[in-house]
Amino acid sequence: MPERPHSVEADPTVEVDLCTSNVLFRAAVSSGTSTGVCEALEFGDNDKTCYMGKGVSRAVEHINKTIAPALISKKLSVANAILGVTLAVCKAAAVEKGVPLYLHIADLADNSEVILPVAAFNVINSNSHAGNTLAMQKFMILPVHGKNFREALSIGVELYHNLKNVIKKKYGKDATNVGDEGGVDVAASEFSGQGNMTWTSSCLMTPAARQRFTASAGIQVVGNDLIVTNLKLMSKVMGEKSCNCVLLKVNQISSVTKSLQVCKLAQWGVMVSHCSGETEDTFIAELLGGFALGKTRLVSLADLSASYNQLLRIEEELGSKAKFAGRNFRHSVAN
Structure with a gap:
């Protein structure tokens, strides 16, 4: 019902x-x-x-x-x-x-081990998810140096809060409004003429459909609108080498079975993504552990606290058997 x-x-x-x-x-x-x-x-x-x-x-x-x-x-x-x-x-x-849900999903994926992902924290929003016009829609951080998921989560949370404090101190309170995916909504005008913020890119998400990039670059190019979790488009993009990672959104393909097919078809990394209109259901956390994928794109703090907490529970339940993707976030076990 x-x-x-x-x-x-x-x-x-x-x-x-x-x-x-x-x-x-x-x-x-x-x-x-x-x-x-x-x-x-x-x-x-x-x-x-x-x-x-x-x-x-x-x-x-x-x-x-x-x-x-x-x-x-x-x-x-x-x-x-x-x-x-x-x-x-x-x-x-x-x-x-x-069995726990994540172990059932691991069985479906023929995975013998559960690997906790690196959370990609959405720290600054722009464009359709905020009220500014920054060139990039999302600025995310990946705490890959944590020794486990719990420590990496702590690093991400502390960095998020400290970044917000730095922006507030330098540009004022109005520059720290929150976008609809949890990241800070920084007005683009706040950055112009007042210095630049330096970012080191290890991962780039393709911003527009039909736009092509070379996937042979030294960074991971994630196919979002180029693929929209569509199996036919994936085959096409793989042939063109337009990207070297697929963004998996279960709601785009509307099936757990097809989501697994996407992971199996991908010859490169897989990044699981939340949706901006998320619920309190923590299935995404179970799927991440079972599919043993390298990283996930989750909103910051409150909006997906239930999923973060569930990943912490999974890690605690696994004990010494728990593994963390860490610096190997570009590679998934599912493929």
Whole structure:
């Protein structure tokens, strides 16, 4: 029975309740702000009188009247039907198997070990995610030198707060507003004529569809709008060598199974991304551990604190078996 929780952007989204013989499983679907033309489409209401057209009543009705009966009668391949259902089914399968969700996902990926990712902290926002016009939409930091995920998380959090304090001291409080993905919304005018901030780039995300880069550069070029987690586009981009890393957004491909196919097809790194319209569902943390991917693009602090906390729990549960990607973040086990 789907419900309608709200994302961190206060927009309605879909939540699926899947009932087995004696257990209830629940999964919430995130929603992105900037979407590509080739990714899986969201089924919205487009009724401007309700949530400014962002309601999801039609999606809820589709699940109740089409997907749920087909699932019960076993006439539908659920893994490729709708994201909320596939997430709930994946959770149910883990309980049926009697293992943590991340270990079930690791089994699906044929991974014998769980590797905690390097979190890419979104520290400064711009353009569609903020109110400024800086050339780069996001400035992210990767604390690769931590000895484990817990220490790396601490480094990222401390750097985020210290950066905000530095900007506030130099440019004033108005320069430290927060963008919709948790990064500081720094007005572009604050930087002009007042010195420059120096950044060392180890990873670049392709900013526009159809724009080509050479993937042979000394940095990792992440395919975002070039690929939009689309298997056909991935094959094309790989042939052109336009990038050397794929940005995986589960909501763009709408299936756990297809997400795994993306990781297997990628001949280079994989970066898992949150959505700007995230929920409190921590499935992304379980997927990161199970797929054993090198890094993840998560928003800073409160918006995804539940996912950060779940990754900490996974690391604690694994104990001495826990591994951290660290400086090897460019490479994933899944491929």
